[in-house]
Structure formats: C-alpha cells, structure tokens
Amino acid sequence: MSEETLGRPIVLPAESVQRARFRGPSRSVRIKIVSFLILLIGAAIIMVPFFWMITTALKEASDVYLYPPVWIPIPPRISNVKEAMTLVPFWRFALNSGIIVSLVMLGTLLSCSFSAYGFARLRAPGRDFIFLLVLATMMLPSAVTLVPTYIAFNKLGWINSFKPLIVPAFFGNPFFLFMLRQFYLSIPKELEESARIDGASSYRIWWSIMLPLTKPALATVAVFTFFGTYNDFLGPLIYLSDQSKQTVAVALSYFNGSPDVGPQMHLLMAMTLVASIPSLLVFIFAQRYFVQSIVTTGLKG
Amino acid sequence: MASRTASAPRRSRLSNRTREAIDCYIFILPAILGIVLFSLGPMIASFWFSLTDYNMLASPAFVGLDNYRTLIHDHLFWKSLRVTLIYSGVSVPLVLTFALLLALLLNQRLPGVTAFRTIYYLPTIMSGVAIGMLWRWIFNPDFGVLNLLLEKVGIHGPAWLGDERWALPSLIATSLWSAGGSMIIFLAGLQDIPNDLYEAAEIDGAGTWSKFRNITLPLLSHVTFFNLVLGIIGALQVFTEAFVMTNGGPNNSTLLLSLYLYRNAFQFLKMGYASAIAWAMFLIVLVLTLLVFRSAPAWVHYQETQKGADA
Structure with a gap:
C-alpha cells in the first residue's frame, strides 16, 4: 500500500x-x-x-x-x-540502565501481549467496559498518581531500589495494550480455531500461535519501551537516591553544573553524545520497520 | 460477527462459555491489577492526600479543603498555571502545524524521502535530559550556536534562558524540535487515505488546495484529534526539559505546574499540598480533553465506507 x-x-x-x-x-x-x-x-x-x-x-x-x-x-x-566517561562511573550507570530497561521490556511484553489477547479474543461479561477503563487511564496525568505511588513504594521500603521502576511494567500499559489488541484483531481466527479443535487451551494458543505471529508488533512495543524507559528521567530521579544506582539519563543531569565538570562544555556534550548513542543504535537498527509499523498498526480503529 | 462457539457441540456450549470467560478474566487480570494499583487506586489516594497535611514523617492529618484554599491564594500556583497554559497553548498548535506540514511534504515520492523522515524523527528518540542539556548550550548567550549565528546576520541575541521574557519562548522553541513524533502519526494517517479519492477529485478538476481542504483534512481529522489530545496531555505535563534547562527560572518565568508540583512534593515534602496541585492539574487536563472531545463531532470525520470515491 x-x-x-x-x-x-x-x-x-x-x-x-x-x-x-x-x-x-x-x-x-x-x-x-x-x-x-x-x-x-x-x-x-x-x-x-x-x-x-x-x-x-x-x-x-x-x-x-x-x-x-x-x-x-x-x-x-x-x-x-x-575523558567524560571516566569523570563519572559511566559503565555503572549504563549497567543500571541496562538492567532496568531489559526487565521493564520483559514485563511490558509479557503483560501487554497476555492481556491484549484476552481483550481481543476471549469473551466475558464486562470485558469491554474494562478495556474502556484501560483506555481512559491513558488520559490520566501521571502527576496525579505520582505522589501516592511514591508514598506507597516508600511504605513498602522500595525506595532506592529498582523495584518501583520495574514492577509496574508487569501490569500492562494502556497504549501498548491498545496497540497489541488491534494487532490481534487483525489476525484471522481460523488459525486458532483449528488449534482449539485439537484441544489446545487459550494459554497454549497465546504462547505458541499468537506470540510468534505478532513478533513485528512485539518488536515495536519493545523499541518504544526501550525509548520510554531508557529516557525516563522523573522515575529514577525520585526513586533512586544513591548515585551508584542511577541511570544514564539522570547521571547526565548530574553533569549539569556539577563541581567535577563545571563549565567544561566539551565534556558535557561528549557525555550527552555518549548517552544518546544507545537510542541511536536502537533507532538505526529498528528504524525501517519501526516507523513502518507505526504507520501500519499504530492507529487503526 | 460470526459466533466462535457456533461450531462447537450444543451441549457443551454453556461450559465452553464459562470456561472462556474464566480464561478471559485470567488473561486480562494483569491489566485490571495495573489499573487498580497504578491508576485508579493512586487517583483516589491522591484525592485523599489532597485533603491532608502530610510530610512523610508524621502520619497524614486531615485538614479538609485547606490545601485548596491555600492554593487559591498562592500566587506562585497561579503563575505556574499561567506559564503552563501559555506553554501548551502555543506549543501544541505550533507542533501540530509543523508536524502536518512535514507529513504532507514527506508523503510524496521524492529523492531521499526515507532519509528525510529519519532526520525529522531523530530528535524524538533523544532523552529529555539530553535535549535539555543540548538546548541549554545552544541558547548560551555568549557562546551558544544560536547567538553566534544571529551575530553573523548582525543581530545581537538576548540571553534566552537567562532572560525573563525569552525563557518561556525558548522552551517552546525547543519543543518544536521534536515535532517528528506527531509527524510520523500524521504520515501514518495520510497513507491510509485511499488514492482513488484524489484521482476522482482530479477528474472533477479539483486543485491542490481543494483536495487538501476537502479530502486530506477531513479524512485526517481523526488523526489530528488523536495528536491533539495526546499533545495537550503531554504539554500540560512537560517536565524534564524545563527541569534541566531553567528549573523554573528566571524569576519563575518558566515555572510549569509540573515543576511546582515536583518542588512541593520532593523538595518541601508537602505531599498533601502537592496532591492538591496534582488534582488542579488533573481537572485542567480533564476540562481541556472534554472540550476537545465535545468539539469532535463538529470537525472529526470517521470514515465509514469508501463508497463516495466513485462520484
């Protein structure tokens, strides 16, 4: 087309x-x-x-x-x-970002594809109402949930750990739920019909038929999740207090007027450049098909 | 829609249905928990906290509507509200206009069009911190590239982020750099418009402007709507770039609501007051989105069929 x-x-x-x-x-x-x-x-x-x-x-x-x-x-x-990378423990920050990003990706992919399958293919009373609620939460400003979520994680003793940044990813994300549901709806039902007649359970069908079929959509979710998480600033800023636990995005802001760097703009820009390289690589790697899949799946309906 | 269970044997139908429903609830359970734990629950809690005085050390003390009363007399709150509305009111229409123009230009067969799409999209993959740092340096009054270039054409540029009058426009200009995000969505919408509509219009002798006005704009309106809603919600909450570039200054001229909320919550530990700000913000987002939704029937057209093409 x-x-x-x-x-x-x-x-x-x-x-x-x-x-x-x-x-x-x-x-x-x-x-x-x-x-x-x-x-x-x-x-x-x-x-x-x-x-x-x-x-x-x-x-x-x-x-x-x-x-x-x-x-x-x-x-x-x-x-x-x-020089910029030795001024701060860059690899430590990169490792932290890497751990958080990969676990958030895992959680997002699992929970969103799992729930999206339910929303797309299985019928139950109230399902569509719940889906509408999911969509409605997309419009809830994160500012509203910020303070209570922070207080709750604080009560759980999770502050200064990666948990507040990772655990929510295992509970779906409205945007990706919407996207994957659209994708599942576009897959012909015949494929799962025959598996069902052969006695496969819904879980089996999701895992062995739907997941392989939706790889392109899952890749798009993974890429978006990468950008969202790797670039997230406010989350790590409020939840992580030890500098050694920080992510690249927040570490970059430490550079801003820090006594170690001061007005050494060349090092600051070198660090900004380095911090942007992972996104750039992911983008170049996924570009063609990532832009294409926003174009084809992102917005139908 | 054909019923999926129609082919199943009649006697096991009910149990199949129940089975399916149970499976369905199990499948959507993560999403349900997600809403309850991370959206609805915190939303209600946030409202409760907004009625309390809470500094995270002592337990929350109920104060009724005191926080809201303080809010109404807090000139910094009004200032930040004004800053936020100006920022959103200028940034969103500008970003959408640029994004649409770019998408129209990029929706042609041109040499290097893929490269252009990549270039225009590139800024959106940068982190807010990186964008903020970079633009701070660009806006540097003495050695930033902007004033160096202006100097070349004989203009002595202002102090930008250091100047009360220029700081907010500078933030808005920065937001334009990332118009590529909306652009790509417009592009997606443009590619969905059936080509035969344009061909039919051309047979009828329609010119470029008339095709744009009568085909492109109406058939793209649901995408515009989507971009507008997301743009408003995003702009009202913008935080990182402003935090890095100005942190509200100079003289609070860029004190966005999100920055003011952050200060109250995480610097002054006034969790109750911060929650009241959050609710004020929520109400503003809600009212604005509702207005956009209410206006939708007047300008958003959903494509039911593509029959109209063969006129």
Whole structure:
C-alpha cells in the first residue's frame, strides 16, 4: 500500500491528459522541487543542534569559548568522550540502565501481549467496559498518581531500589495494550480455531500461535519501551537516591553544573553524545520497520 | 460477527462459555491489577492526600479543603498555571502545524524521502535530559550556536534562558524540535487515505488546495484529534526539559505546574499540598480533553465506507 500512496499518478481521461501535457507535469515537478528544497532546509535546521553537540564534544577545552567560534575542530578530540566517561562511573550507570530497561521490556511484553489477547479474543461479561477503563487511564496525568505511588513504594521500603521502576511494567500499559489488541484483531481466527479443535487451551494458543505471529508488533512495543524507559528521567530521579544506582539519563543531569565538570562544555556534550548513542543504535537498527509499523498498526480503529 | 462457539457441540456450549470467560478474566487480570494499583487506586489516594497535611514523617492529618484554599491564594500556583497554559497553548498548535506540514511534504515520492523522515524523527528518540542539556548550550548567550549565528546576520541575541521574557519562548522553541513524533502519526494517517479519492477529485478538476481542504483534512481529522489530545496531555505535563534547562527560572518565568508540583512534593515534602496541585492539574487536563472531545463531532470525520470515491 505504501508504495502506491507515496506518489500519486495524476490524470486519467483524455481531456485531462491534454491538459496534463500542457502544464500538468511541469507543475507537479515544480511542486516536488519546492517540497524537496523546503525539506532540505528544514532538515538542515533540525540537524544544527546535533551538529553543535558533536562539534562541541570534539573540541579542545580552550576552543569551546572562542570568538569567532571554531565550527569544525581539526583534529577532532575523540579522547573527550573517553575523558567524560571516566569523570563519572559511566559503565555503572549504563549497567543500571541496562538492567532496568531489559526487565521493564520483559514485563511490558509479557503483560501487554497476555492481556491484549484476552481483550481481543476471549469473551466475558464486562470485558469491554474494562478495556474502556484501560483506555481512559491513558488520559490520566501521571502527576496525579505520582505522589501516592511514591508514598506507597516508600511504605513498602522500595525506595532506592529498582523495584518501583520495574514492577509496574508487569501490569500492562494502556497504549501498548491498545496497540497489541488491534494487532490481534487483525489476525484471522481460523488459525486458532483449528488449534482449539485439537484441544489446545487459550494459554497454549497465546504462547505458541499468537506470540510468534505478532513478533513485528512485539518488536515495536519493545523499541518504544526501550525509548520510554531508557529516557525516563522523573522515575529514577525520585526513586533512586544513591548515585551508584542511577541511570544514564539522570547521571547526565548530574553533569549539569556539577563541581567535577563545571563549565567544561566539551565534556558535557561528549557525555550527552555518549548517552544518546544507545537510542541511536536502537533507532538505526529498528528504524525501517519501526516507523513502518507505526504507520501500519499504530492507529487503526 | 460470526459466533466462535457456533461450531462447537450444543451441549457443551454453556461450559465452553464459562470456561472462556474464566480464561478471559485470567488473561486480562494483569491489566485490571495495573489499573487498580497504578491508576485508579493512586487517583483516589491522591484525592485523599489532597485533603491532608502530610510530610512523610508524621502520619497524614486531615485538614479538609485547606490545601485548596491555600492554593487559591498562592500566587506562585497561579503563575505556574499561567506559564503552563501559555506553554501548551502555543506549543501544541505550533507542533501540530509543523508536524502536518512535514507529513504532507514527506508523503510524496521524492529523492531521499526515507532519509528525510529519519532526520525529522531523530530528535524524538533523544532523552529529555539530553535535549535539555543540548538546548541549554545552544541558547548560551555568549557562546551558544544560536547567538553566534544571529551575530553573523548582525543581530545581537538576548540571553534566552537567562532572560525573563525569552525563557518561556525558548522552551517552546525547543519543543518544536521534536515535532517528528506527531509527524510520523500524521504520515501514518495520510497513507491510509485511499488514492482513488484524489484521482476522482482530479477528474472533477479539483486543485491542490481543494483536495487538501476537502479530502486530506477531513479524512485526517481523526488523526489530528488523536495528536491533539495526546499533545495537550503531554504539554500540560512537560517536565524534564524545563527541569534541566531553567528549573523554573528566571524569576519563575518558566515555572510549569509540573515543576511546582515536583518542588512541593520532593523538595518541601508537602505531599498533601502537592496532591492538591496534582488534582488542579488533573481537572485542567480533564476540562481541556472534554472540550476537545465535545468539539469532535463538529470537525472529526470517521470514515465509514469508501463508497463516495466513485462520484
């Protein structure tokens, strides 16, 4: 579908063909040239901050505050990156982020695919009402639940542990529940019918038939979860107090005006760059199919 | 919809149904628990806390509506409410307009269109902290790239984040950088619009503007609606970028509600008062979303069939 809808073949009947010969093609080509130019300029503007981050990250300390500015540092100081990573226990933070992100992914994938299957395929009184409630919670500002959740985790003695960040992931997420339910609804029922006739239970069907069939959707959920969790700031900020337990996102903010780093903008930008690399890798790795699956599954219904 | 149980033997039908219902409840149990434990429960608790004085050391003391009374006379609360509404009121329409324009441009067959989509989407994968740090440096009055570039064209730029008048617009500008998130959703919606509608319109002699006005906008309206609702909810709660870039300053000119709430809850440990702020915020979100929902019938069109194409 995407192939055909990308560019629109214009004009069909005879009279329009004549008109098209006269001014159609040149007009559509003109539109394309203008579009391309606008996109090019826009892309350049979007890229300026990235450029600024990278170029600052690779400068000599003494070149950061120069006027006129050094636009492209020659030679680039790759060693800034190394230095920034030794100023703070970077690998410790990366490990913490890694643990939290992978467990949150696991919990989200399991709970969302499990519950979404129930919402999509099994019938029970009240099911649709509950699903509506799930959707309604999407609109609940997290600010409302923040304080009581914090107090509850505090009562449980979970503050300064990863638990408040991980455990909720095992109880579904409205957005992904919605997405996966849509996906399950689009799978032909015949597949599970035959398994059911062969005596397979719903659990079996979910695990052995539905999960393999929904791999693309699950991958999308995993990628979104990665970004959401890896980039989360407020959660680790309030729940983790030991610096050694912090995640990359919060550690990055420690850099901001910390006495260790001070005004060393080149190191700060080097750290920002390093902290963004995991997201960048995931994005590049999943890009084609991630953007595509938002385009195809994200929003039907 | 064909009944799934129709093919099953008649006598075991009831038990099959019960079996299915039990399975269903087991399957959706995590989601139910999730709502109760992490949404509805905390919501009710939050309202209860908003009626108490609670600093996490002593047990909560019931004070009735005192927190709300204080709130009404708290000029910082009103200030933060104003800041939040200005931020959302400017940022959301701008982001949506940019996102839609980009999606329209990117929905053509152009050289490098995939690369463009990637570039425009790229900022949305950055963490709020990284975005905040980066833009703080961009807005640096003396050595930031923005003022360096302005200097090139002969403009002496302001202090941006350090200037009361420019700090909030700077935050809004930062939010525009991440318009790619809404853009990709618009793009998805655009790809769903059947091509034959445009072809039919062209046969009728419709121009570019008329096609946009009569086909694209109406058929995209449910996506616009989705983006608008999510945009409003997101903008009213924005926290990280502002926390990193200005932390409310200078002179509280960027004190968003979320920052004010954070201060009260986690710096002053006024959990009761923070809950009252949270409820005020909730009511604002609720009213605004309801308004958008109420307005929906007037401008959101759901595609029932695609029959209209062959006019």
